[in-house]
Amino acid sequence: MIQTITWHIETATTKQDEASLSSQLQEAAALLRSGGTVAFPTETVYGLGADATNTDAVQKIFAAKGRPSDNPLIVHIADKKQLTSFVHPYSDLAERLMDAFWPGPLTIVLPVREGALSPLVTAGLSTVGVRMPDNNTALSLIDLSGRPIAAPSANRSGRPSPTLAAHVAEDLAGRIDGIVDGGAAGVGLESTVVELVELAGREGIRILRPGGVTLEALREAVPGTPIDSAASAVMNDEAPRSPGMKYTHYAPKGQMILVQGDAQAVIAYINEQAAAAKERGESTGVLSFEERASAYRADLVLSCGSELELNEGAHLLYDALRRFDAANIECIWAEACSEQGIGVALMNRMVKAAGNTVVQV
Ligand code: TXA
Ligand code: MG
Numbered sequence: 470m471i472q473t474i475t476w477h478i479e480t481a482t483t484k485q486d487e488a489s490l491s492s493q494l495q496e497a498a499a500l501l502r503s504g505g506t507v508a509f510p511t512e513t514v515y516g517l518g519a520d521a522t523n524t525d526a527v528q529k530i531f532a533a534k535g536r537p538s539d540n541p542l543i544v545h546i547a548d549k550k551q552l553t554s555f556v557h558p559y560s561d562l563a564e565r566l567m568d569a570f571w572p573g574p575l576t577i578v579l580p581v582r583e584g585a586l587s588p589l590v591t592a593g594l595s596t597v598g599v600r601m602p603d604n605n606t607a608l609s610l611i612d613l614s615g616r617p618i619a620a621p622s623a624n625r626s627g628r629p630s631p632t633l634a635a636h637v638a639e640d641l642a643g644r645i646d647g648i649v650d651g652g653a654a655g656v657g658l659e660s661t662v663v664e665l666v667e668l669a670g671r672e673g674i675r676i677l678r679p680g681g682v683t684l685e686a687l688r689e690a691v692p693g694t695p696i697d698s699a700a701s702a703v704m705n706d707e708a709p710r711s712p713g714m715k716y717t718h719y720a721p722k723g724q725m726i727l728v729q730g731d732a733q734a735v736i737a738y739i740n741e742q743a744a745a746a747k748e749r750g751e752s753t754g755v756l757s758f759e760e761r762a763s764a765y766r767a768d769l770v771l772s773c774g775s776e777l778e779l780n781e782g783a784h785l786l787y788d789a790l791r792r793f794d795a796a797n798i799e800c801i802w803a804e805a806c807s808e809q810g811i812g813v814a815l816m817n818r819m820v821k822a823a824g825n826t827v828v829q830v
Pocket of ligand 2: 621622630
């Protein structure tokens with residue numbers, strides 16, 4: 470039986486409210502301590518948490534998600550002090566990144582202490598990805614549980630990551646022990662995953678998965694540090710070191726095609742293709758930016774906000790993909806966006822959702 474705990478810190482206006490909310494969060498933390506699985510909000514997407522030191526608990530995450538066992542989990546902490554129990558001493562660069570971005574959407578891959586975490590968390594690797602989420606509900610829950618919390622995105626494997634508690638329920642109701650509903654996740658795309666490697670003879674940063682922390686922000690935080698951002702290149706993340714990158718991700722049920730090119734040519738191409746699909750009796754959808762949304766003719770046209778404000782697009786993408794599914798859309802065309810700032814992560818997820826089908830017009 471799924472237990473839904475509604476925890477909106479912002480809405481706790483009276484002392485009584487606060488007390489009842491706090492007791493609910495205590496309940497969720499107790500579930501985690503006793504080996505249960507609890508979904509909770511973070512600033513990126515909802516995570517499905519379990520005690521990272523308890524193999525039976527972590528096993529439940531893989532079972533609930535239908536996740537391949539060779540794909541390691543990110544461990545979430547509420548306080549840097551938790552790190553010493555499960556990672557080896559780390560470099561100054563790692564420390565500087567933590568100070569600059571935690572709490573926040575940056576996952577840092579660090580050497581793990583043998584035996585400190587369930588081996589399922591690391592999928593047999595000698596490293597572990599760690600982050601401190603920038604969300605008070607998540608931080609309180611982790612803190613109350615007193616454990617490092619392993620948490621992948623709280624979706625069934627291959628589905629878009631959940632940005633609302635309702636998305637979690639849609640995918641995992643009956644498969645997990647609880648959901649903490651903290652409203653909409655802010656960023657809307659997952660964290661940036663980095664590892665620290667030797668680049669050009671010195672310690673540098675390799676981006677394994679682009680995400681909430683942009684390349685520009687990394688450059689600004691640690692000026693002069695070499696950064697390998699090859700995994701950010703949209704067409705080039707077939708052979709990354711992050712095991713999760715090899716799996717199909719974020720796929721809507723319909724077939725999605727990403728269309729890149731001059732605005733007028735993109736509109737003409739998509740409308741022509743959508744008309745042809747309609748002729749064949751297929752349902753059609755377009756994922757566009759606000760600037761051109763009214764130009765499309767399809768069964769369902771969704772706007773990801775302005776193309777000049779891609780944070781909004783990041784925030785809306787996964788919900789849009791789920792809406793196409795809910796409407797049983799069979800053919801989806803999506804407008805590409807600029808690969809600047811958060812646009813790198815947004816394009817990365819759209820290319821994945823499209824199963825790498827990108828048309829240049
Ligand atoms: O924003 C996020 O990161 C969300 C929230 C819930 O924190 N979590 C998330 O987890 O996206 P997940 O499991 O969906 O993605 C984790 C990614 C995978 O691509 C995995 O392969 C990679 O991180 N990863 C985890 N541990 C790693 C390690 N030791 N070395 C390399 N990559 C690792
Ligand atoms: Mg995921």
